[in-house]
Amino acid sequence: xxxxxxxxxxxxxxxxxxxxxxxxxxxxxxxxxxxxxxxxxxxxxxxxxxxxxxxxxxxxxxxxxxxxxxxxxxxxxxxxxxxxxxxxxxxxxxxxxxxxxxxxxxxxxxxxxxxxxxxxxxxxxxxxxxxxxxxxxxxxxxxxxxxxxxxxxxxxxxxxxxxxxxxxxxxxxxxxxxxxxxxxxxxxxxxxxxxxxxxxxxxxxxxxxxxxxxxxxxxxxxxxxxxxxxxxxxxxxxxxxxxxxxxxxxxxxxxxxxxxxxxxxxxxxxxxxxxxxxxxxxxxxxxxxxxxxxxxxxxxxxxxxxxxxxxxxxxxxxxxxxxxxxxxxxxxxxxxxxxxxxxxxxxxxxxxxxxxxxxxxxxxxxxxxxxxxxxxxxxxxxxxxxxxxxxxxxxxxxxxxxxxxxxxxxxxxxxxxxxxxxxxxxxxxxxxxxxxxxxxxxxxxxxxxxxxxxxxxxxxxxxxxxxxxxxxxxxxxx
Amino acid sequence: xxxxxxxxxxxxxxxxxxxxxxxxxxxxxxxxxxxxxxxxxxxxxxxxxxxxxxxxxxxxxxxxxxxxxxxxxxxxxxxxxxxxxxxxxxxxxxxxxxxxxxxxxxxxxxxxxxxxxxxxxxxxxxxxxxxxxxxxxxxxxxxxxxxxxxxxxxxxxxxxxxxxxxxxxxxxxxxxxxxxxxxxxxxxxxxxxxxxxxxxxxxxxxxxxxxxxxxxxxxxxxxxxxxxxxxxxxxxxxxxxxxxxxxxxxxxxxxxxxxxx
Ligand SMILES: Nc1ncnc2c1ncn2[C@@H]1O[C@H](COP(=O)(O)OP(=O)(O)OP(=O)(O)O)[C@@H](O)[C@H]1O
Ligand SMILES: [Mg+2]
Numbered sequence: 001x002x003x004x005x006x007x008x009x010x011x012x013x014x015x016x017x018x019x020x021x022x023x024x025x026x027x028x029x030x031x032x033x034x035x036x037x038x039x040x041x042x043x044x045x046x047x048x049x050x051x052x053x054x055x056x057x058x059x060x061x062x063x064x065x066x067x068x069x070x071x072x073x074x075x076x077x078x079x080x081x082x083x084x085x086x087x088x089x090x091x092x093x094x095x096x097x098x099x100x101x102x103x104x105x106x107x108x109x110x111x112x113x114x115x116x117x118x119x120x121x122x123x124x125x126x127x128x129x130x131x132x133x134x135x136x137x138x139x140x141x142x143x144x145x146x147x148x149x150x151x152x153x154x155x156x157x158x159x160x161x162x163x164x165x166x167x168x169x170x171x172x173x174x175x176x177x178x179x180x181x182x183x184x185x186x187x188x189x190x191x192x193x194x195x196x197x198x199x200x201x202x203x204x205x206x207x208x209x210x211x212x213x214x215x216x217x218x219x220x221x222x223x224x225x226x227x228x229x230x231x232x233x234x235x236x237x238x239x240x241x242x243x244x245x246x247x248x249x250x251x252x253x254x255x256x257x258x259x260x261x262x263x264x265x266x267x268x269x270x271x272x273x274x275x276x277x278x279x280x281x282x283x284x285x286x287x288x289x290x291x292x293x294x295x296x297x298x299x300x301x302x303x304x305x306x307x308x309x310x311x312x313x314x315x316x317x318x319x320x321x322x323x324x325x326x327x328x329x330x331x332x333x334x335x336x337x338x339x340x341x342x343x344x345x346x347x348x349x350x351x352x353x354x355x356x357x358x359x360x361x362x363x364x365x366x367x368x369x370x371x372x373x374x375x376x377x378x379x380x381x382x383x384x385x386x387x388x389x390x391x392x393x394x395x396x397x398x399x400x401x402x403x404x405x406x407x408x409x410x411x412x413x414x415x416x417x418x419x420x421x422x423x424x425x426x427x428x429x430x431x432x433x434x435x436x437x438x439x440x441x442x443x444x445x446x447x448x449x450x451x452x453x454x455x456x457x458x459x460x461x462x463x464x465x466x467x468x469x470x471x472x473x474x475x476x477x478x
Numbered sequence: 479x480x481x482x483x484x485x486x487x488x489x490x491x492x493x494x495x496x497x498x499x500x501x502x503x504x505x506x507x508x509x510x511x512x513x514x515x516x517x518x519x520x521x522x523x524x525x526x527x528x529x530x531x532x533x534x535x536x537x538x539x540x541x542x543x544x545x546x547x548x549x550x551x552x553x554x555x556x557x558x559x560x561x562x563x564x565x566x567x568x569x570x571x572x573x574x575x576x577x578x579x580x581x582x583x584x585x586x587x588x589x590x591x592x593x594x595x596x597x598x599x600x601x602x603x604x605x606x607x608x609x610x611x612x613x614x615x616x617x618x619x620x621x622x623x624x625x626x627x628x629x630x631x632x633x634x635x636x637x638x639x640x641x642x643x644x645x646x647x648x649x650x651x652x653x654x655x656x657x658x659x660x661x662x663x664x665x666x667x668x669x670x671x672x673x674x675x676x677x678x679x680x681x682x683x684x685x686x687x688x689x690x691x692x693x694x695x696x697x698x699x700x701x702x703x704x705x706x707x708x709x710x711x712x713x714x715x716x717x718x719x720x721x722x723x724x725x726x727x728x729x730x731x732x733x734x735x736x737x738x739x
Contacts (some may be wrong), residue, residue, distance in 0.1 A: 433557075452576070
């Protein structure tokens with residue numbers, strides 16, 4: 001059986017094409033001057049530059065963390081270029097017609113709904129191509145509702161008060177090594193503000209794509225849901241195939257004020273590297289949200305890409321009765337390594353959190369779940385439920401679970417369940433005896449394993465995620 | 479023994495698992511429309527025969543040959559055997575958590591139809607059929623939504639196997655102790671399920687320990703499988719003899735006792 005599964009897994013990366021777009025790229029290297037130039041390119045106000053520089057100085061003092069269950073050669077931060085913008089974007093396009101057709105074709109290949117009719121389906125897209133936000137669609141309809149959805153570089157110019165108030169408020173500049181680096185050099189990303197009592201009229205969506213060789217991509221996303229508001233945000237990622245590893249160190253901050261709700265869904269399909277682990281994305285991401293009273297933040301992620309993933313979407317449950325959720329599917333194959341999980345920090349009374357993590361390992365990959373649940377002294381009556389399931393395909397892969405539990409309030413309840421299972425010979429035989437080929441059998445069993453997480457994704461995304469898993473497992477190149 | 483007009487022909491079959499010889503020179507011929515019951519002591523190799531015929535990995539054929547409707551069965555992949563019309567109802571059905579029965583059955587039917595070059599069945603049409611099949615095996619329709627065998631009781635699992643058979647419409651059905659662990663009503667359900675599917679172009683191998691099932695099903699032939707081969711064949715009355723006398727009297731019987739097809 002193992003042989004068949006191996007065959008099924010040996011597929012090529014579907015999104016592995018390189019766009020032929022002329023771009024403007026900084027020479028590799030990082031110092032204060034580079035940061036000044038990034039800030040200058042973006043016409044940033046002085047306070048923003050100062051913010052970046054102070055983060056950079058902090059970063060210089062920090063050490064690259066090595067506690068994760070991942071193994072990769074040391075990154076030479078001086079060999080990376082910190083800015084790349086498609087040249088034609090210098091004068092920003094005012095409408096789709098003005099967008100470089102080659103760019104649009106790239107998006108088309110990725111299946112991003114930039115076309116008018118597709119937008120009518122209700123998806124507003126902020127597409128980040130390397131570092132500059134290319135075009136933000138459907139902004140008008142959102143503006144009507146008072147929703148702000150724009151590139152963060154634009155928000156810095158147009159809504160400095162909001163940005164100043166919330167940027168770095170959830171993930172402090174010196175939170176961790178990669179976050180500090182991101183603060184210093186981030187080039188673009190999305191900004192969302194949902195006004196009080198507003199239900200965002202559509203799903204918001206950003207697609208990230210790394211195109212330029214040797215460019216690190218450092219997006220910065222900030223979502224603020226004002227009191228009683230509601231928003232669902234989708235993030236999709238792909239990157240072209242390269243020999244050299246590319247670095248991706250994003251920061252996402254979510255602020256859910258009283259009674260607000262943010263649902264953040266990610267389907268991540270960065271290039272995972274070849275069978276031997278060559279190439280592929282290093283994905284070091286800091287994602288964190290803060291919940292005020294009665295607020296709710298829900299992270300859902302489907303991770304199938306990257307050669308190395310280091311990612312822990314977290315919730316700080318500050319307000320009483322606030323709710324944090326984390327639903328995750330992480331698939332690793334080939335020589336992929338993933339160390340992912342979440343942190344639920346319970347500060348307020350009666351705060352609740354749910355963690356459902358599904359790790360699937362195939363090939364020679366390593367998949368680790370690392371989760372922290374902390375009940376602070378004030379977290380009276382708080383509850384956490386964690387379920388952590390691992391599925392092994394074949395016998396050369398690994399699954400690891402590292403739960404950290406800290407309870408400083410005796411009234412808090414923490415439940416943890418963990419299972420490890422294999423795609424069994426019996427299951428494979430049953431499927432094949434009913435006429436399914438082995439590839440379909442594996443993908444069906446894996447999809448079933450992930451069901452609890454998939455049902456948390458928005459409809460279209462759930463279908464997409466299922467397909468992505470199937471592609472990841474099947475070798476059916478489109 | 480002649481091959482003409484035979485659905486399944488097993489000739490001098492030897493098979494082993496983990497280097498242990500289990501099937502030791504087995505012969506059997508089944509014509510379209512026939513129902514053959516196989517009985518025999520625990521560990522005789524009845525389930526093994528089903529696995530070998532359906533191509534389960536880990537079971538190796540050491541000799542002999544098997545033809546299904548004239549095709550060399552042993553050369554075919556597991557899924558191709560299924561698509562060619564071979565169906566095995568498992569003695570111990572396995573769970574596939576999170577995959578709904580309906581999803582699983584639709585995918586199976588789709589795969590088989592596609593392989594045979596038949597048109598795909600619409601979801602609505604399929605749902606109608608599936609509901610009817612549920613009804614026939616006396617399972618609530620809600621079982622279509624549940625994960626395959628997930629948390630099913632022993633009897634429910636067996637009925638679920640039968641439901642799959644009803645939907646897949648195979649030409650050779652191997653039922654491995656589908657009657658074990660069933661209550662009396664369910665036994666009737668299984669028997670009726672089989673009887674309703676009996677037709678001139680569908681054959682059955684019914685593995686059972688109980689003559690009671692055979693009272694309902696009325697097999698054309700009854701075989702006794704012992705130590706990897708068929709040691710005695712007869713008509714339905716053989717089941718009664720076995721019920722009365724057990725298998726002991728057969729252990730010393732000449733092994734060459736073959737079926738006169
Ligand atoms: N994987 C295996 N490794 C070793 N021996 C095996 C294996 N699978 C089956 N056997 C042996 O093969 C023999 C036949 O098993 P089989 O399941 O076919 O018997 P059976 O006739 O179906 O019995 P029952 O009536 O109890 O269902 C048994 O002795 C069993 O222990
Ligand atoms: Mg058996």
